[in-house]
Amino acid sequence: MDSPRAESLVELHDLSFGYGDRLILDGISLTVPRGKVTALMGASGGGKTTVLRLIGGQVRAQQGALLFDGQDVGRLDQAGLYAARRRMGMLFQFGALFTDLSVFDNVAFPLREHTDLSESLIRDVVLMKLNAVGLRGARDLMPSEVSGGMARRVALARAIALDPELVMYDEPFAGLDPISLGTAARLIRQLNDTMGLTSIVVSHDLDETFHIADQVIVLANGKIAAQGTPDEVRHSSDPLVHQFVNALPDGPVRFHYPGASVAQDFGLGRGEAP
Numbered sequence: 001m002d003s004p005r006a007e008s009l010v011e012l013h014d015l016s017f018g019y020g021d022r023l024i025l026d027g028i029s030l031t032v033p034r035g036k037v038t039a040l041m042g043a044s045g046g047g048k049t050t051v052l053r054l055i056g057g058q059v060r061a062q063q064g065a066l067l068f069d070g071q072d073v074g075r076l077d078q079a080g081l082y083a084a085r086r087r088m089g090m091l092f093q094f095g096a097l098f099t100d101l102s103v104f105d106n107v108a109f110p111l112r113e114h115t116d117l118s119e120s121l122i123r124d125v126v127l128m129k130l131n132a133v134g135l136r137g138a139r140d141l142m143p144s145e146v147s148g149g150m151a152r153r154v155a156l157a158r159a160i161a162l163d164p165e166l167v168m169y170d171e172p173f174a175g176l177d178p179i180s181l182g183t184a185a186r187l188i189r190q191l192n193d194t195m196g197l198t199s200i201v202v203s204h205d206l207d208e209t210f211h212i213a214d215q216v217i218v219l220a221n222g223k224i225a226a227q228g229t230p231d232e233v234r235h236s237s238d239p240l241v242h243q244f245v246n247a248l249p250d251g252p253v254r255f256h257y258p259g260a261s262v263a264q265d266f267g268l269g270r271g272e273a274p
């Protein structure tokens with residue numbers, strides 16, 4: 001049996017974080033198991049991206065601890081943080097490729113920036129990564145010549161260029177057509193398994209995300225509303241989670257912004273002024 005420390009790559013312990021006075025995460029605890037795909041879901045503004053920024057050390061929690069492979073990211077100095085970030089790959093929504101660099105050079109970029117590998121080794125690594133995302137043949141194209149789905153896969157190849165242990169995806173499916181979306185989702189799962197990665201996927205796309213995740217965490221109102229396998233979360237009796245997984249317009253999260261009642265606003269009912 002592995003020790004508990006070896007089983008999870010990321011751990012949040014009673015972590016609270018706010019922007020100024022505004023509390024975003026309120027004493028949350030969660031674990032991201034090694035080798036698994038964890039989906040981070042919840043309503044917009046619930047703090048999902050903030051969790052990724054805390055893991056990457058871009059922001060620090062005001063309370064609690066965030067451990068990456070046993071190290072408290074919030075307490076790392078600059079050099080420690082830099083070393084930890086080298087072990088993480090991040091893929092943000094629209095992958096932002098460098099438009100003046102070819103597909104090949106986009107993937108080669110982090111290798112040229114952060115390693116002393118020779119150009120011939122860089123070539124091998126780049127072609128391996130492009131092969132993993134099915135785009136070895138597209139190496140000479142410019143970003144303007146590839147589709148949105150292909151661009152996302154190039155960005156993915158770039159995110160894994162340095163062989164990270166953890167890959168964080170922030171809404172990787174946004175704006176993709178259903179076929180590209182399915183391809184991207186399968187790729188995330190496949191790369192996770194073949195490269196021995198640990199993946200965190202922030203996504204609003206319930207079906208695809210539930211399909212590829214081992215663990216689903218739903219954030220709501222600064223807390224964890226649900227944490228479990230996709231099946232467990234799908235069948236949760238918690239009203240908030242139920243509203244979320246069934247995409248219901250009304251429930252604990254109200255459709256109407258709080259305000260005066262309809263009767264008050266339209267002067268209806270007992271003796272109210274028109």
Ligand SMILES: Nc1ncnc2c1ncn2[C@@H]1O[C@H](COP(=O)(O)OP(=O)(O)OP(=O)(O)O)[C@@H](O)[C@H]1O
Nearest residue numbers: 019020024042043044045046047048049050051202
């Ligand atoms: N730099 C910032 N300064 C102040 N408030 C911020 C900042 N970044 C995010 N917020 C606020 O923190 C809250 C959580 O944001 P976050 O981006 O983590 O949510 P999210 O769950 O990822 O949302 P979405 O699904 O819409 O991307 C939001 O209300 C947002 O407005």
